[in-house]
Structures are given as structure tokens and as C-alpha cells.
Amino acid sequence: MKGDFKIALAQIECKRADKTDNIRKIEQTTQHARKQGAELIVFPELSLTGYVVRDEIYELAEPIPGPATEAVEKIAQKTKTYIVFGMPELSEKAQATIHNTAVLVGPEGLIGKYQKMYLPTHSVFEEKRYFRPGYQAAAFDTKLGKIGLIICYDIFFPEVSRLTRLEGAQLIVCISASPAIRRMFFETLTVARALENTAFLAYVNLVGIEDGLQFCGGSKLVGPNGRILAKAKYDKEDMIMGTVNYADIRPVEAFVPTLRDLRPELFDKLKENAEKL
Amino acid sequence: MELTSSALELDWQEAQARIERFIKDYVKKSGAKGIVLGLSGGIDSCTVAALSALAIGGKKVLGLQLPEKETRNATDIKHSIFVAKKFGFKTETIDITPALQAFYKSFSTFDSSDKVCNGNVKARMRMIYIYYHANKLNMLVCGSSDKSETMMGYFTKWGDVAADISPLMDLYKTQVRKLARYIGIPKEIIAKPSTPALWRGQLAEKELGIEYEQLDLILNGLEHFMKTEEIAKQLHVDSALVDKVKRRWLSAEHKRRMLLTAKIEYRTVGMDFRLPRDPF
Structure with a gap:
């Protein structure tokens, strides 16, 4: 496993419902990032299709593995990179049951996927109308270390990041499609999730306007001490590079020993009280 | 949440940027050649026209002045022309009086005494002229409606609200005033009383029965899921007034x-059918 590597946060605007165009953009961006030395390139939530596709999701969703993941696998193989992107995943066991999924591919092919657990269905969001929630946290072994995946609204629930951390992820990747009105929430939560888990957190948010919703970008790489190591522009396409150096975790983990101080018995109480809410 | 005027404060630079980005993005993706809008000389239409010109360039923005005999106002026309010059967009003036009179005379049961019905005809007549130009010139219609009047239903169905995009619709009237000031709309335009100009002497606040400063705070409270009683308590007003606004909304x-x-x-x-609003 590599102790340090360069990560590219690819904050792109997607063409809605146009998978071919978006895969082309993923390819071009990956090539560009690779030239700058990136070994992991992260794209936003639902970057295969755009976010506001509503009923078109039934046409666009694909199984994993499927044509879209195979296309991105080829990009990863060709460029010798790891890629995280988002897509609507059609369940293999059903015909119209869909997950909001983050996919991790690498030079070795498809590595893993994470199905979003917390689906926002309030305000402008209507994800529960279209998606089935996932039930598993996800952390995958790669040559770049163990990478955990979460998606957007999951970040409001510390247990998701914590679970990926407890699975061994030292880098948590959060792909997102968050509009401007919620920008401050993510500024706070990205830093909090990194610090409380003493892990790197790579947050990559969508940009562009879809049905009046302005996705605001502001992607960033946060270090295990909560320090922002790299930050993308707001409201426009951008790609920024950062370095993940796992050796940075040790001094923070010793100084802020949140993992040492975990109290598992509180989780039982949490479960008990959450059921009574 | 505290219901004071500071609750309606925004970062105006950012609000301006968001609105301009929205206009520019929509015009570009739709493939339209520009924007046409009704230019009354009031704060809303002057502000949205100025923002459109800033977003896509004044050459691609056409402000239609559509006066008619009963409500023609020389000051409004002067204000429109001033703003058009300042922000560099085009204007055209068409007197809609002949079209209105032709409509009035076209059927025997027309009732000239029904102020509201006839006022709505004027708003819809303006809409016809605006959409004609949009159609003919392959442009988009940009509406001027603000959040206060939209929430209150203070507009003519299929009339002044008819538009392809309404960039100010998420800003209350008092917020539009602040944004207008920020982008350089003259204070005479910002300060004059709002009117839909459907009949002579019509004033928005008089018809609504409440001043915008108070109305906007009540609406803002409702927007933030506040209960009627709490809004009334904070604003030191009768809860019947808040309730009336809520019911109208x-x-x-x-x-x-x-x-x-x-x-x-x-x-x-x-x-x-839950579809994306636009295919782009």
C-alpha cells in the first residue's frame, strides 16, 4: 500500500440524462488529472446522469457491473488510476428498484460500490421516491489504502462515516450534489467528520444548474486534524489536487484519540432511543 | 428564529451572481437568442431587465413598454428609458389601447364597469404582446414577479406571471428593493409605490391591505414553518392579520x-409525471 498519493477532486457539471457525454467528460478529466500525477480521481454524486432526472431515472439506471461501470473501468485501466463516481444502480434482482450508488474502480477493474443509506426527501429533494436505501457501510482495500465511500446527506449522520472508519478506511470519500443554500452545512460537517474520525475526507460536490437548483461546488480535501488541505472554487467547474499522506494520521490520532475513546455501549443506547423518537 | 428585517438580509453580491448565472445558463441551454420582458418602469421589471442585461448583454435583452390610455404614466416611461440606457438594453414601445378597445367592442356583454375583470384583460393583453415577440424573435420571456406577490397570489393568472423564467421569484419585495439598490437602480424607482397598473390609482400595498415590510416578515415566518401565533407575537401584530395572510397564501x-x-x-x-422541467 502506498503511504501517500495525489488525489484529484473533479468538480464537474454534468449533462443531464446523457451518459455518453458524462463518461466522455470523466475520461477527459481523468486523463488531465493523471498528467498532473493524480492516482485517485473523484467525481460528484450521480455524475453519470446528472442529479435532477426525476422519472428518467428508470431509463438511465444500470446494474453494476454494467455498460457504464465497464466504460469507466476501461478509463481506469488505460490511465492506471482509481476513480470514484456516482450513478443510479438498477438492482439485479428487480426491474425498477434503484440505488443511489458510488462506484470505485481501479486499474484492476471494479473494486466496490456503496449504496447511499440516507436519502433526503425534504425541501427540493425527492430521493426516497426513486431510490432504495443501502444497508452497508463501504470501505475497500486498494493499493492506495482502504477507501471508504459515503454520499452527500450521509454526512449528516456521523455513524455512516464512523462505520467506514471502523471498517478501516483512512480516507473517506464523500460524493455530493448539494445546492448553494446548504453550503454552510457541508463546510461544517466535512471538517467535523474528518476530525472526529481522524481520517482524510475528500468531498466532491457537483456544479451546474439543474431545474433552477444551483449546485455549488466547494469540493475539498480535509486532513485528519480538520485542516482544509485543498479547496475548489464555488459554483464553477474546477479540478484541484491534494495529497493524502497516511503518516499524518498517527500524530492526530494520538493527540485527539477519538477512536481509542469510543464507547460501544453508548451505541446500544443510541439505538434504543432512536427507536423511541 | 427572529423575525426582524435582518432575517431578510442576504449577501447581495452573491444573490446577484446567482440570478445572473441562472439567467445566462438558462438562455444558453435553451438555445434562445435572448430575453424579452414587459418593462413597466416599476422596481421589479427594471431590476430583472438590468440583471438580464448584465447576465447576457444588453443587445440580447428587449424591454417592451406596453402602456395603455387609462394607466399611462410618463414617469414610468421615463424611468424605463433611464434604466435601459444605463444597463444598455433595447426597448420598444407599443400602445396596447387599440387592441384593448377592439377586445372591449368585440362582444356585447362586455362590462366596462368591472374593474378587476378588465384589469386582468390588460395583464393578459400585455402577455400576448410579450409572447408574440418572444416567439417571433426566438427569445425567452422573463417574468418580473417577486416572492411577496407570488405567495399572495397578487397577479393575473396567465397574465403578468406568464413567463419562461422568473429570476426574482425567490426574493420578497423588500429584498428586491435591496438588490435593486445594490445593482444601481435609481432610488426614485425603488421608492415609488408598486402598482400592477391595471387601473388608474391602483396601489399594491393598499390592495393587499398591508405594507411590504410587514408582509414580507410574515411570509418569511411562514416560509420557515413558524406558527401563526409565534409570528404575531414576534411582530406585535394581531394573529388575525397573520392568519389572513396565511389563508391568502x-x-x-x-x-x-x-x-x-x-x-x-x-x-x-x-x-x-415527474419529469425534469427542461431537457437540458
Whole structure:
């Protein structure tokens, strides 16, 4: 496993419902990032299709593995990179049951996927109308270390990041499609999730306007001490590079020993009280 | 949440940027050649025209002045021309009086004494002229409606609210005033009383029965899920007033959601066909 590597946060605007165009953009961006030395390139939530596709999701969703993941696998193989992107995943066991999924591919092919657990269905969001929630946290072994995946609204629930951390992820990747009105929430939560888990957190948010919703970008790489190591522009396409150096975790983990101080018995109480809410 | 005027403060630079980005993005993606809008000389239309010109360039923005005999106002026309010059967009003036008179005379049951009905005819007549130009010039219609009047249903169905995009619709009137000041709309335009100009002497605040400063705070409270009693308590007003605003807001939803049918089939227009608003 590599102790340090360069990560590219690819904050792109997607063409809605146009998978071919978006895969082309993923390819071009990956090539560009690779030239700058990136070994992991992260794209936003639902970057295969755009976010506001509503009923078109039934046409666009694909199984994993499927044509879209195979296309991105080829990009990863060709460029010798790891890629995280988002897509609507059609369940293999059903015909119209869909997950909001983050996919991790690498030079070795498809590595893993994470199905979003917390689906926002309030305000402008209507994800529960279209998606089935996932039930598993996800952390995958790669040559770049163990990478955990979460998606957007999951970040409001510390247990998701914590679970990926407890699975061994030292880098948590959060792909997102968050509009401007919620920008401050993510500024706070990205830093909090990194610090409380003493892990790197790579947050990559969508940009562009879809049905009046302005996705605001502001992607960033946060270090295990909560320090922002790299930050993308707001409201426009951008790609920024950062370095993940796992050796940075040790001094923070010793100084802020949140993992040492975990109290598992509180989780039982949490479960008990959450059921009574 | 505290209901004071500071609750309606925004970062105006960012608000301006968001609106301009929205206009520019929509015009570009739709493939339209520009924007046409009704230019009354009031704060809303002057502000949205200026923002459109800033977003896509004044050469691609056409402000239509559509005066008619009864409500013609030389000051409004002067204000429109001033703003057009300042922000560099085009204007055209068409007197809609002949068209209105032709309509009035075209059927015997026309009732010239019905102020509201006839006022709505004027708003819809203006809409026809605006959409004609949009059609002819391959432009988009940009509406001027603000959040206060939209929530209150204070507009003519299929009339002044008819538009392809309404960039100010998420800003209350008092917020539009602040944004207008920020982008350099002259204070005479910002300060003059709002009117839909459907009949002579018509004033928005008089008709609504409340000043915008107070109305906007009540609406803002409702927007933030506050209870009627709490809003009344904070603003030191009678809860009956808040309740009246709330009822008017709720009762006007039919004017904001235009398509309704009886649910009969599998998927239905306006109900459970949930499609992206635009294909781009």
C-alpha cells in the first residue's frame, strides 16, 4: 500500500440524462488529472446522469457491473488510476428498484460500490421516491489504502462515516450534489467528520444548474486534524489536487484519540432511543 | 428564529451572481437568442431587465413598454428609458389601447364597469404582446414577479406571471428593493409605490391591505414553518392579520400550479409525471 498519493477532486457539471457525454467528460478529466500525477480521481454524486432526472431515472439506471461501470473501468485501466463516481444502480434482482450508488474502480477493474443509506426527501429533494436505501457501510482495500465511500446527506449522520472508519478506511470519500443554500452545512460537517474520525475526507460536490437548483461546488480535501488541505472554487467547474499522506494520521490520532475513546455501549443506547423518537 | 428585517438580509453580491448565472445558463441551454420582458418602469421589471442585461448583454435583452390610455404614466416611461440606457438594453414601445378597445367592442356583454375583470384583460393583453415577440424573435420571456406577490397570489393568472423564467421569484419585495439598490437602480424607482397598473390609482400595498415590510416578515415566518401565533407575537401584530395572510397564501396555490386534471390513468400530467422541467 502506498503511504501517500495525489488525489484529484473533479468538480464537474454534468449533462443531464446523457451518459455518453458524462463518461466522455470523466475520461477527459481523468486523463488531465493523471498528467498532473493524480492516482485517485473523484467525481460528484450521480455524475453519470446528472442529479435532477426525476422519472428518467428508470431509463438511465444500470446494474453494476454494467455498460457504464465497464466504460469507466476501461478509463481506469488505460490511465492506471482509481476513480470514484456516482450513478443510479438498477438492482439485479428487480426491474425498477434503484440505488443511489458510488462506484470505485481501479486499474484492476471494479473494486466496490456503496449504496447511499440516507436519502433526503425534504425541501427540493425527492430521493426516497426513486431510490432504495443501502444497508452497508463501504470501505475497500486498494493499493492506495482502504477507501471508504459515503454520499452527500450521509454526512449528516456521523455513524455512516464512523462505520467506514471502523471498517478501516483512512480516507473517506464523500460524493455530493448539494445546492448553494446548504453550503454552510457541508463546510461544517466535512471538517467535523474528518476530525472526529481522524481520517482524510475528500468531498466532491457537483456544479451546474439543474431545474433552477444551483449546485455549488466547494469540493475539498480535509486532513485528519480538520485542516482544509485543498479547496475548489464555488459554483464553477474546477479540478484541484491534494495529497493524502497516511503518516499524518498517527500524530492526530494520538493527540485527539477519538477512536481509542469510543464507547460501544453508548451505541446500544443510541439505538434504543432512536427507536423511541 | 427572529423575525426582524435582518432575517431578510442576504449577501447581495452573491444573490446577484446567482440570478445572473441562472439567467445566462438558462438562455444558453435553451438555445434562445435572448430575453424579452414587459418593462413597466416599476422596481421589479427594471431590476430583472438590468440583471438580464448584465447576465447576457444588453443587445440580447428587449424591454417592451406596453402602456395603455387609462394607466399611462410618463414617469414610468421615463424611468424605463433611464434604466435601459444605463444597463444598455433595447426597448420598444407599443400602445396596447387599440387592441384593448377592439377586445372591449368585440362582444356585447362586455362590462366596462368591472374593474378587476378588465384589469386582468390588460395583464393578459400585455402577455400576448410579450409572447408574440418572444416567439417571433426566438427569445425567452422573463417574468418580473417577486416572492411577496407570488405567495399572495397578487397577479393575473396567465397574465403578468406568464413567463419562461422568473429570476426574482425567490426574493420578497423588500429584498428586491435591496438588490435593486445594490445593482444601481435609481432610488426614485425603488421608492415609488408598486402598482400592477391595471387601473388608474391602483396601489399594491393598499390592495393587499398591508405594507411590504410587514408582509414580507410574515411570509418569511411562514416560509420557515413558524406558527401563526409565534409570528404575531414576534411582530406585535394581531394573529388575525397573520392568519389572513396565511389563508391568502394557501388559497392562491391554484394560480401557481397551473395544470390540474382528474386522475384517471396510470401517469398523469401535472401529478405523477415527474419529469425534469427542461431537457437540458
